[in-house]
Amino acid sequence: MNSLVYSKDYEKIEKIKESMDIYDVDVLVLRLPENVLYLSGYWPFFGVSYLVFPRDGEPCIIPHQGEEEYAEKSWIKDVRPYGWETIDRMGNYLEESMKIISLVMEDRGLNKPGVRIGIEASAEFIAATFNRREAWGIGQPTLEHLRRTFDSAALVDFTDVLYELRSVKTQKEIEILRIVNELTDIGLNAFHEKIAAGLTEAEVAGYVEHVITARGTGYKGIERCIVTAFVMSGERTSNAFKMFNVHTNKILSQGDPVLIELNVCADGYWSDVTRVYTVGSPSSEIRTALESVLEAQQEAISIIRDGVAASQVNNAAFDVLRKRGYGEFIKHRIGHGIGVHLHEPIPAIHSASKHHLYERMVHSVEPAVYIPNKFGIRIEDIVQVGRQRAELLTHYARIV
Numbered sequence: 001m002n003s004l005v006y007s008k009d010y011e012k013i014e015k016i017k018e019s020m021d022i023y024d025v026d027v028l029v030l031r032l033p034e035n036v037l038y039l040s041g042y043w044p045f046f047g048v049s050y051l052v053f054p055r056d057g058e059p060c061i062i063p064h065q066g067e068e069e070y071a072e073k074s075w076i077k078d079v080r081p082y083g084w085e086t087i088d089r090m091g092n093y094l095e096e097s098m099k100i101i102s103l104v105m106e107d108r109g110l111n112k113p114g115v116r117i118g119i120e121a122s123a124e125f126i127a128a129t130f131n132r133r134e135a136w137g138i139g140q141p142t143l144e145h146l147r148r149t150f151d152s153a154a155l156v157d158f159t160d161v162l163y164e165l166r167s168v169k170t171q172k173e174i175e176i177l178r179i180v181n182e183l184t185d186i187g188l189n190a191f192h193e194k195i196a197a198g199l200t201e202a203e204v205a206g207y208v209e210h211v212i213t214a215r216g217t218g219y220k221g222i223e224r225c226i227v228t229a230f231v232m233s234g235e236r237t238s239n240a241f242k243m244f245n246v247h248t249n250k251i252l253s254q255g256d257p258v259l260i261e262l263n264v265c266a267d268g269y270w271s272d273v274t275r276v277y278t279v280g281s282p283s284s285e286i287r288t289a290l291e292s293v294l295e296a297q298q299e300a301i302s303i304i305r306d307g308v309a310a311s312q313v314n315n316a317a318f319d320v321l322r323k324r325g326y327g328e329f330i331k332h333r334i335g336h337g338i339g340v341h342l343h344e345p346i347p348a349i350h351s352a353s354k355h356h357l358y359e360r361m362v363h364s365v366e367p368a369v370y371i372p373n374k375f376g377i378r379i380e381d382i383v384q385v386g387r388q389r390a391e392l393l394t395h396y397a398r399i400v
Contacts (some may be wrong), residue, residue, distance in 0.1 A: 003223045004176055005267045006041040008075035010049035011170040013039075020055045025118040029101060029146070030160060031042055031138060032120050033315040034127040034268070034323065034340040035162055036061070041072040043224065043268035045129055048093050051076075060104045062097060070366035080104065089125045095144045102149060103280050117150060118158030119143075128265070130224045143381050145290035167346035169360045171338065174384060176269045177362055179220050181382055181393040184264045184271040187212040187229065191262070197254045197279050197304040206230040211283040212264055222266045230261040236374040237276065240330035246299070254280045257375045263342055270342045272364055273394050275381035288384060289326070289369055289377045290399050296367040297379050297398070300334060304365075304383060304390035310335075310353040317367040318351065329369040337363045361385040362393070 016039065020028070029052055030036055030348070033044040036051045040061055058078055064070040065083035072079050082100045084091030105111040120138050127372055129135050138241060146155060169177065192210040194204050210230040216225035221279040230245035233252050237259040245261045252258060256279045264271045278286060300317040317334045323325060337350030347355040357363075366380030379398050383390040 002073050003041075003221045003267045004172065004179075005037070005170070005269070006073045006075065007104065009041075009170050009172045011172070012165075012174070015165055015170075016053070017055055019165060020118065023118070023156065023158070023161060024116055025156055025158060026055055026116045027105070027108070028118040030120060031136075031137070031142070031360055032123055032126060033129045035120060037268040038162070038166060038340050039212045040071075040076050042076075043130060043259070044101050045131045046134070047126075047129065047179075050097060050101060052101060052108075053110050054110060058107045062100050062104070064125070070318065078104075078327035091173050092215050096140060098149045105150075111150070115150070115153045117146070117153050118156050118161075119146060120155035120159050121155065122159045125341075125343070125345070126381075127270075128226075130265075130268075132226065135334070159216050163345050166341075166344060167337055167361055168358055169339060169362055169384075171313045174265055174268070174360065174362070176213070176267070177271070177339070177382070177384075177393060179222065180264055180266045180271045181217045183219060183222075183225065183266055184262060184382075184394055185396045186215055187227065187262050187264060188260075188273065188275055188394075191231075191260050191275065192400060193396070194335045195252060195258050195277060195279055195371055197252055197256075199252050200249045201231040201233055201252070202249055203259075204252070204262075205229040205247045208260065208262065215267060218268075218308055224267055225263045228263045231258060232376075233279075235328055235375065236371055238370045238372055238374055240274075240376045240378060252279050255283065257282070257377070259376060259378065265342075268340055270338050270340070271382055272338055272380065273382065274366060274368075274378040275396070275398065276377050276379070277400055278335050286375060286377070289375070290379075291373070292321060292324040292326060292399050293369060293377045293379050295324070295365050295392045296350055297365055297381070300365050301383060301390050301392070304357060304385045306357065306359040306385060308357050310347045310349045310355040310357055311351050313357065313365075314349050314351050314353065321367060321369060326369040329371050332368065334367045335362065335364045357385045359385055359387050
């Protein structure tokens, strides 16, 4: 059974073409895996596969040679793989890819003066791929090759338009995200059951990653599943506010708070959650902090609805934490968008955000407090914005 991502999303295609009309763009030429996935359902491994998506006419996927078995599962039927290196010659991927793109443009009647081509000219924050170990981005060499190849065309930066489009999910995307978050709940259950005195942070993290990878591959049609579980314990949890969390060989002890930052990706769509449980019963100080952070999260979620200001949601959580005496221990905003990128730029749930929340946006809600040299508490869940209220997509116990 093919993954749900490969099927045609008519709602999304209509949105894309409406935006192309508004910005007078004749064709999109995309290469970032998150955007190729977003439009075609094919999730590239490296970032050297292209999607040519005309406003009128049939789109075409140009996958890196070897990836065509995945590209051919897409609803897009024109698939033209390319390569650039053989045992006899070392080629240039830009030169070879531009040849194929030119042929596709010619076939679609778009290789002509004045055509307006939407490209990813300003994307610098790039989603991870299944490959994880390395990826290609869009740099000056790519932009120069596009300019030279289509020297009579107008190149239009479509990056911000794509971010806007990606911020509001289609019904199909909501279905995929439900599945991703079911896998996340499986991982949280594994974390809850595994933590015990005598294990290391790394052992717990490895176990959670194993469980989700093993169960997630093939789950409800999911083809590819990747997981990063970062586990921190004891005083180390007070540093979990940083942009990165790192597990070590530190051994868990009775009474330790144990924090997991869990990122699950299924066929290119992400989830991002955090829990803090304890080895044995929590101290009264930790229990009070847990209950305060949970109250802050619940207060923020209670006001989420179509049209509300993102800053209002953020400040609702902050107000609770300040009233509970934790104001000086707040270190970050309470949320971000999520979808084909772990951290979608829209919406930003921040006190200074200018964004508003709209129905079918999906984002995290993650209030937290970090008390130096003691502990950190963060409770993070994924919600879908509804017309009148938010719907939680992650369900596993927040306090145990």
